[in-house]
Amino acid sequence: MDYKQALKNIAKGQIAPVYIAYGSESYLIQELVHKLTDKLIPAEERAFAVGRYDLTETSIDAVLEEAETLPFLAERKLVVASGAVFLTGAKDTGKVEHNLDRLAAYLKSPADFTVLVLTVDADKLDERKKIVKTLKEAGALVPCAVLAEAELIQWVQQQAAKAGFSFAPGAAEQLIQYTGTSLQTLGKEVEKCYLYIGAGGTITGAELGQLVTKTVEQDIFQMVEHIVQMQMEQAFTMLAELLRRKEEPIKIVILVARQFRIMLQVKDLTQQGYSQQQIASQIGLHPYAVKIAAGQAGRFEAKRLTGILQQLGELDYQMKSGKIDKVLGLEMFLLRLAA
Template identity: 25%
Template sequence: MNYEDILANLRNKIYHPVYFLMGEESYFIDQISEYIAQHVLTEAEKGFNQHVLYGKDTDVDTIITYARRFPMMANHQVVIVREAQNIKKIEDLEPYVKNPLKSTILVLSYKYKTLDKRKTFTKQVAKTGVLFESKKIYDNQLPAWINSYLKAHQYSIEPQASAMLAEYLGTDLSKVANELNKLIISLPGQTRITPDHIEKNIGISKDYNIFELQNALGERNILKSNQIINYFAANPNSNPFTRTVASLYFFFMKILTYHFLEDKSQNAVASALQVSPFFVRSYVSAAKQYPIRKVVEIISILREYDMKSKGWGNVSSDSGDLQKEMIYRILH
């Protein structure tokens, strides 16, 4: 079952006796666990029937003892084990998992790790209950996730605004969701989020950001490229050099990929480059400015300055000077 299926079942009061929530992305694990904690039992029922344990402070025998209790004046009892990755010999839960108490909902939050799916314990969990692996999403998937999150809250977002958030917040979904929630609260009566809203409420400049730099470079706009990189140099904390280099590397790699595509229709390009169709035209335009040989040269330049930013072959230049020098070499 995926995340949406699990939540849909929970909303429909379709419960399973065991939920084993594992994986690198803590956001989905927390959301499922919190939903169960908040919605399965009424406030009156929680006092006797909801128990929260922590992996560092408990063991398998204690968990089984709690899980085998019958609910008091309720249809279910809920046992939530947080930080379950810290439990020693968690596989010893197998006898309980084989024959769980139907009135108990046992939730194990096993963060940043996964079980070996070849082992019998893992297979038994999947057979008896819900085995959910919460995987990290890739950078290119984040704008779509932002769109989906906002849509669920009856909001929409302009593609550039979504891309700005994805670039500057990274793939920590808890952090992204927190910023989106603050944004929603700050925009009463409005339903479409724009770059202006991002700048005003989150502090990301709509004119001096990595996407505007990419666009300026793609157009070979020397003046604008230098204005943006000078802004970056003056504000290194919000525009770290390593992030700039990484973003430009992927930008020019996509241009290189575009050069070799046989099908250059908008949808084919968007699929191949893993970008929104909205951004395809910027790559088409950039490809006209930079032939294959120049793109390969630029990728080499970016690798060189990535190494220089880490101290290799650079004794005195600060990050601001390195960025300006790098942009000059890209453009000329």
């Protein structure tokens, strides 16, 4: 079952005995655990009816023993064990041995008073493994993958609606551009927006620009967007702000080069017939970031992007070898782009 279906079933009281929550979006994994906790365990019982374990330190045998032990002063218990790397293709570097036959046996006859949740931060499980096949057949797998572009925007708007305010048209997309696609970060920024605008308010893009905490990577992204749009005055203003904040010019060059390299990769893969979803998987980016990069890349020929990357490589060398003043080098690079 997918993540959304799992939440719907939990809300209806259709609780499975075992969940394997995996994926790169840890926020969704934690939300699944929170929903189960709220549905199963009264607040006053959670101190002794919710057990948490780390499978890099605790064996699956010990976790299953806990699952099979009757709950203390409670009708049901929730057992959550993180770090189930043994379900993936990655090498398990932990010193703990896990008896996976014991887990397979538990699946056949799970304790009716326990809900067991195993989590792992991995995009895929290794379906060649017998235990993963068994878990899949039992319907225990719950993938918690990153949200697609439309889902991400919808999620931001829903979080705002839950808080009691709204985003002006285009502002939700702008928030994602400013902060990236991490739901954890976006959730915190939505909370900040609510504290600023209050119940019933509508927050605009201009207000977001003053309110949202942006990483240096997001500032570089915005500067590159100004460059792509040939808004050179804004690009120089953003560069000046980065330098005022004591950001290292060489780091700025590296991050600018990264963005142009992504544009070139996206352009190349698009020309080869890859979809944006496939490109995102291929180069390890969120589909929303790929969409933005595709729009930016559309304004350049591949040869031009290659030339810009060569210029940035040369600038990096000149900076590191002391052949040019770092700030002057950055400014000259922008001027050449404008020309």
